[in-house]
Amino acid sequence: MTFDRNAPLPDGVVVGQAWGAGPTDHYTALAAPFRPIFRQIREQSIGRELERRLPAEEIGWLRDAGFTALRVPRDNGGRGIRLSELFELLIELSEADSNITQALRAHFGFVEHALDSPAARRERWLPRLARGDIIGAAWSETGEARQSQFATRLTRNANGWRLNGAKFYTTGSLFADWIHVGATDADDEQISVTVNRQSAGVDVIDDWDGMGQRLTASGTSRFNNVEVDEAEIVAGRAPFPYSEGFYQLVHLATLAGIGRALVNDAAAAIAARSRSYSHAASKRAADDPQLLQVVGRARAHAWTAGAIVTQAARALERAAGAVERPDALAIIAEAEVEIWQAQTVASQLILDASSSVFDALGASATLRSSGLDRYWRNARTIASHNPRIYKDRIVGDFAVNGTLPPGQWRIGVA
Structure with a gap:
């Protein structure tokens, strides 16, 4: 069969966006109800950025549509989708506004934590998540915090368990109903607790002043003698077995979405554009082969980043399904290696793309009102989390010596 590429397409037939077909056969139907919300979020994204208006309302739209309960099993009132489908949707959400994906990163991680929990904890948390409760996180500490334990402490007195301490990078907590907090107990063991954000003594402050991801409210949370339900005390350093890979892959999905958005805006x-340079290769910017090359290369970078996330999500999906198997550690470690390999490459692809598009757009693109600067700032900020310079070494150590990746990363005084 031959095709005439100059002939018009039949009525009702359109060319797709060429970002990929999705990870499963029914993905298009799964994504369809959320895409109008994504479009609405994207339409207002520049205004939110310029006005520094936090996306609390937009997160509410997603919650009301069931987006925050995507991974909750159907029997518990959620959608019960696969991890690979979740990450594809997170790419689409990040294309609309990467701030919102990062603001919900801790929430989706807590859902995995709940899914991996004993029956009593699952029965308590899955209905809450299904009805739309949102969870933030408070783990990182600044200053003289130690790597081996948290300065935030859980103690017990005559009135029960109490939490005291301060956290930074508490992304999503300002938008949340609950906060999942890493702490140290009286035996100097690491534990985590989940507290109601409205509890007495909980203070979440919007003091995030990062150059990028400005609308994530990734600032300070303080806990002053906060009451803790004993049932919400969980032992262990990592919230769930595949958490390291999961949280990093959310960042990579966010970067892939940033790549799509910046290329769409540049195109x-x-x-x-009606104007062109006197020494341009074409009178019309849209016909200039050099400008088309810049956009085409940036689009290839964005597509490749998305494809990398999709492939890495399959590895994480295998790890999540293997937690009860005797070889679970090997499968989880392999998924982490795949994601660390993905991290260094995908991050660089989007950093390069978010800078290179300005070569095709010129000085007018640097105006704050265009909002194009946010793509590089956001990508650079996300790529600075969990430093990628160490990941190449970890992957190399695995390749050469068979060394498994280390466990949960921590920053602080050694």
């Missing part, structure tokens, strides 16, 4: 700007 639209060039298509609409």
Whole structure:
């Protein structure tokens, strides 16, 4: 069969966006109810950025549509989707606004924590998650915090368990109903507790002043003699066995979405441009082969980052399904190696793309009102989490010596 590429397409037939078909056959139907919300979020994204308006309302739209309960099993009132489908949807959400994906990162991690919990904890938390409760996180500490234990402590007095301490990078907690907190108990063991954000003594402060991801409210949370339900005390350093890979892959999905958004904006700007340089290769910017090459290469970077996330999500899906198997450690470690390999490459692809598009757009693209600077700032900020410079060494040690990746990473005084 031959095709005439100059002939019009039949009525009702459209060319897709060429970002990929999704991880499963029914993915398009799964994504369809959320795409109008994504479009609405994206339409207002520049305004939110310029006005520094936190996306509490937009997160509410997603919650009301069931987006925050995507991984909750159907029997418990959720959608019961696969991990690979979740990460594809997170790419689409990040294309709309990467701040919102990062703000919900801790929430989706807590869902995995609940899924991996004993029956009593599952029975307590899955209905809450299904009805739309959102969970934030408070783990990282600044200053003289030690790597081996948290300064935030859980103690017991005559009135029960109490939590005291301060955290930073508490992304999502300002938008949350509950906060999952890492702490040290009286035996100097690491534990985690979950407290109601409205409890007496909980203070979440919007003091995040990072150059990127400005709308994530990733600032300070303080806990002053906060009452803790004994049932919400969980022992262990990691919230769930595959948590290291999961949390990093959320970052990579966010970067892939940033790549799509910046390329779409750059392409639209060039298509609409009526002016060109006197020494350009074409009178019309949209016909200039050099500008088309810049956009095409950036789009290839964004597509590749998305494909990398999709492949890595399959590895994480295998790890999540193997936690009860005797070889679970090997499968989880392999997934982590795949994700660390993905991290160094995907991060660089989007950092390069978010810088290179300015070569095709010129000085007018640097105006704050265009909002294009946010893509590089956001990508650079996300890529600075969990430093990728160490990941190449970890992967190399695995390749050469068979050394398994280390466990949960911590920052602080050694």
